[in-house]
Amino acid sequence: MTPDQVPRSHGYGVRLDPETRRFRVRNEMTGEWLREPGGEIASFTFFDDAYNAWRQFEVHKRPGE
Structure with missing residues (x-):
């Protein structure tokens, strides 16, 4: 995936x-x-x-944790 393709992905953290x-x-x-x-x-x-990979990859306090 090249940088010009990134905006086509949708979502936060886990992107489709x-x-x-x-x-x-x-x-x-x-x-x-x-x-x-x-x-x-x-x-x-x-x-x-x-999602499980993202939780390990982006480690910071989230609401409710």
Whole structure:
């Protein structure tokens, strides 16, 4: 995913890339994307998997915690 593709993704933290129908995880505090060991942006088929990865990736106090 190149920087010019990022605005097509929708959501906060867990973003849906409508073209690939895959979820991607972004740390909204730092702006960095969760990446695979090879350097590519990680993608998830299921929202729950992406959400769990996001909770580990963007660690800060959230409402109710």
